[in-house]
Amino acid sequence: MEKKINSRMFLMGIMAMVLTVVMTVSIYHKAFEKQQKEDIRLYGRLLQDVCENIDDYSQLAVYADEEMRVTVISAEGIVVYENNADMGIMGNHLDRSEIASAFEKGTGESVRESDTMGQQTYYYALLLNNGDVLRVAMDLDRMFSGYNHALMGIGVVALAVMFISVAFSVMLTKSLVKPIEKMAENLDDIDKEVPYVELKPFAAAVKNYNLQKEHHALIRQEFTANVSHELKTPLTSISGYAEMIENGMAKESDIKLFAGKIHFESKRLINLIADILKLSELDEGKSDISVIKEEIDLFEASRNVVNRLLFKAQQSDIKLELVGEKAAILGSRMQIEEMIYNLCDNAIRYNKQGGFVRVKVGKTDGKAEVSVSDNGIGIPEEHQERVFERFYRVDKSRSKATGGTGLGLAIVKHAAKNHKGKINLKSKPNVGTEIKITFEK
Numbered sequence: 001m002e003k004k005i006n007s008r009m010f011l012m013g014i015m016a017m018v019l020t021v022v023m024t025v026s027i028y029h030k031a032f033e034k035q036q037k038e039d040i041r042l043y044g045r046l047l048q049d050v051c052e053n054i055d056d057y058s059q060l061a062v063y064a065d066e067e068m069r070v071t072v073i074s075a076e077g078i079v080v081y082e083n084n085a086d087m088g089i090m091g092n093h094l095d096r097s098e099i100a101s102a103f104e105k106g107t108g109e110s111v112r113e114s115d116t117m118g119q120q121t122y123y124y125a126l127l128l129n130n131g132d133v134l135r136v137a138m139d140l141d142r143m144f145s146g147y148n149h150a151l152m153g154i155g156v157v158a159l160a161v162m163f164i165s166v167a168f169s170v171m172l173t174k175s176l177v178k179p180i181e182k183m184a185e186n187l188d189d190i191d192k193e194v195p196y197v198e199l200k201p202f203a204a205a206v207k208n209y210n211l212q213k214e215h216h217a218l219i220r221q222e223f224t225a226n227v228s229h230e231l232k233t234p235l236t237s238i239s240g241y242a243e244m245i246e247n248g249m250a251k252e253s254d255i256k257l258f259a260g261k262i263h264f265e266s267k268r269l270i271n272l273i274a275d276i277l278k279l280s281e282l283d284e285g286k287s288d289i290s291v292i293k294e295e296i297d298l299f300e301a302s303r304n305v306v307n308r309l310l311f312k313a314q315q316s317d318i319k320l321e322l323v324g325e326k327a328a329i330l331g332s333r334m335q336i337e338e339m340i341y342n343l344c345d346n347a348i349r350y351n352k353q354g355g356f357v358r359v360k361v362g363k364t365d366g367k368a369e370v371s372v373s374d375n376g377i378g379i380p381e382e383h384q385e386r387v388f389e390r391f392y393r394v395d396k397s398r399s400k401a402t403g404g405t406g407l408g409l410a411i412v413k414h415a416a417k418n419h420k421g422k423i424n425l426k427s428k429p430n431v432g433t434e435i436k437i438t439f440e441k
């Protein structure tokens with residue numbers, strides 16, 4: 001990041017500098033040329049005055065500057081005075097544009113390569129009172145020699161500015177990045193010292209992520225402790241009964257009873273492990289409905305569940321019924337049936353003799369929903385929010401006695417969440433319970 005900011009700042013600096021130099025040089029070039037030509041014309045006008053007051057053009061030598069060519073041309077185009085070249089080799093000058101213009105309008109100027117000196121030259125010519133033309137001229141090289149010196153100066157200054165700007169950009173980037181690096185050193189309290197307002201949402205997101213991570217770690221830790229405890233209890237009693245049989249401490253008549261207990265506890269273990277596996281699958285997103293997406297009719301799914309539980313309900317003297325109509329959703333059939341199964345299973349287990357369990361499927365405002373209601377023991381208000389937590393039970397001994405694992409409603413909650421279903425629980429102790437899942441359209 002530091003490198004990126006540095007190189008970008010440097011590039012921007014260079015671009016700005018090059019642009020400034022190019023523009024300054026071109027403006028300066030134009031202004032300098034204008035000024036130089038103006039000076040040459042002024043010099044010409046001065047010499048014009050001088051010419052009016054001398055008898056012989058050779059006296060011009062006193063006033064002529066050696067950098068400047070001074071020429072006088074007669075009306076016939078013959079060079080009658082020249083300070084810097086041999087007059088003998090100079091031809092007729094009437095065809096020179098500045099001379100022709102001076103004879104015609106009084107003054108004339110031009111820029112061209114000199115026939116005599118062979119260099120690009122600026123000429124300015126003026127008509128004298130006696131009908132001759134005075135011409136002053138200067139090589140462009142000489143004219144711009146001062147300017148070229150100035151250009152070198154500009155180049156040196158530009159280089160110096162470049163080095164200074166590199167140094168500044170390095171310093172500036174360091175001072176910009178340092179607080180961010182410092183912020184990253186303390187991720188736990190990242191929101192405490194946020195150097196720039198723009199980084200506040202980022203810091204808040206990191207903090208939130210950290211909190212969530214901590215929360216998940218805590219839940220996982222708690223879950224592991226609970227699982228170990230839940231596994232240990234049945235295993236301890238299995239081991240105890242088995243040991244008594246092994247040592248011959250169990251009477252002949254007890255052996256059948258103990259075997260029954262071992263059978264019951266091992267079934268509980270199997271159920272528990274199955275539920276843990278289901279939950280961990282839901283956790284890992286293996287059965288995420290984005291992977292398994294099929295059309296499921298809630299009514300048909302409920303009928304399958306009811307058929308599986310009819311015998312259990314009959315045994316407990318509970319009336320299990322299914323009412324309603326077709327209502328389709330998209331998702332995982334296995335998760336949906338598991339969800340309805342757990343709700344019905346609870347409604348049977350936490351019921352009274354002669355009670356009923358009603359599964360109702362339908363649509364409200366176009367949203368598919370399934371509800372399971374019973375007239376069982378109900379859930380006291382203070383427990384209602386917590387029963388969906390893993391291993392949370394209102395009455396532990398009743399849960400265990402009826403083969404509960406404490407994970408049934410946690411699985412319901414997970415499966416509903418995977419299908420974007422909302423859970424609604426209504427319950428009154430000794431009156432009954434209704435749990436309704438409403439799915440998004």
Ligand code: ADP
Nearest residue numbers: 346347350387393394399404405406407408409
């Ligand atoms: P469990 O395996 O113990 O039934 P669940 O997660 O399925 O675990 O349910 C958590 C607790 O919620 C149960 O132990 C029970 O106390 C209570 N509960 C669940 N369903 C009902 C219901 N229909 N009526 C009364 N209490 C219920």
